[in-house]
Amino acid sequence: MQRQLCIKLLSKIPKNVNSVSQKPFFSSAFLKTNANPLHQQTFTQYSAFSHSHLWKNHSQSRILGRFRNGFFSNALLKGQMKHSVNNRVCIHLRRNFHSFDSQYSGWRSVLRRLTPDGVVIGLIVTNVAVFMLWRVAKPRFMVENFMVSVDNFASGRFHTLITSAFSHRDASHLISNMVGLYFFGLSMGRTFGPEYLLKLYLSGAVVGSIFYLAYHAFIAPSFKNKHRLGIDPSKIPGLGASGAVNAIMLLDIFLYPTKTILFDLIIPVPAILLGIFIVGKDIWRILEGDSEISGSAHLGGATVAAIAWARSSRRGRFFGRF
Numbered sequence: 001m002q003r004q005l006c007i008k009l010l011s012k013i014p015k016n017v018n019s020v021s022q023k024p025f026f027s028s029a030f031l032k033t034n035a036n037p038l039h040q041q042t043f044t045q046y047s048a049f050s051h052s053h054l055w056k057n058h059s060q061s062r063i064l065g066r067f068r069n070g071f072f073s074n075a076l077l078k079g080q081m082k083h084s085v086n087n088r089v090c091i092h093l094r095r096n097f098h099s100f101d102s103q104y105s106g107w108r109s110v111l112r113r114l115t116p117d118g119v120v121i122g123l124i125v126t127n128v129a130v131f132m133l134w135r136v137a138k139p140r141f142m143v144e145n146f147m148v149s150v151d152n153f154a155s156g157r158f159h160t161l162i163t164s165a166f167s168h169r170d171a172s173h174l175i176s177n178m179v180g181l182y183f184f185g186l187s188m189g190r191t192f193g194p195e196y197l198l199k200l201y202l203s204g205a206v207v208g209s210i211f212y213l214a215y216h217a218f219i220a221p222s223f224k225n226k227h228r229l230g231i232d233p234s235k236i237p238g239l240g241a242s243g244a245v246n247a248i249m250l251l252d253i254f255l256y257p258t259k260t261i262l263f264d265l266i267i268p269v270p271a272i273l274l275g276i277f278i279v280g281k282d283i284w285r286i287l288e289g290d291s292e293i294s295g296s297a298h299l300g301g302a303t304v305a306a307i308a309w310a311r312s313s314r315r316g317r318f319f320g321r322f
Helices: 002-011 019-035 039-113 116-136 139-146 150-154 160-166 171-192 194-222 224-229 242-255 271-288 295-315
Strands: 260-263 267-270
Touching: 116 139, 116 160, 116 171, 116 194, 139 160, 150 160, 150 194, 160 194, 171 194, 171 242, 194 242, 194 295, 242 271, 242 295, 260 271, 267 271, 271 295
Parallel strands: none
Antiparallel strands: 260 267
């Protein structure tokens, strides 16, 4: 009876008790109940205690499991939310990049549709439009926005580095520059393409303006005739497309030095001789301190032409990026 009672009591103990704690308990308790009936009550109490203790541990493990499941599920949910936010940011950045890329591609496609004749005519029309603007706009507005000077640049009018290359006040000045742009611009546009021609014009304009600013900021103050006239060199404005046209014209001369060019549309001369004459005359203007024609802006355009010619010669072909 005692043995059967022990077996019944043992059968009520949960099966998920740790195997390490089961071994000493079963061996000692079972032997003691066979030896002495007085240990039956002790065994029953201990079994009840063990059962309640194990149930408590089981309940705690279930609560801990729920806590862990809740914690990890919340962490996973937060991770998914963070991942979704990162995905949204990446999608937003990709859309912005694609929109910028599409806009850039749109401008590139517009430039590809241009022709050399179209670029040359467009540049001439722009110069003529600014020439007409001088007749209707206020002089102060035109001086501040379509003439380059040290004073304008120091005042933050950086756009004058380009706008001054489309500005002419005298008709003779405009005609001479546009004639050179038409003939040499068509030649360079058909050799390199319309996009290259436009970049060449704008590069000659910017570098010519920079040379003009450097001359009037550092070299012109050393000439006494400027001080004798009482004119501050930093306030002397300049305008004209000579720097841009010089870049186009001299690049054509550097690339084709043996071809014949009509000097002043009358005298046929080799292109190389005309190039030497143009550069030499501009250097002489700087040394003499010419206040009417800016040799510094012309030399800025010549510098752009020399760089473009050197790059073309190094590649061994007359095309490429400028």
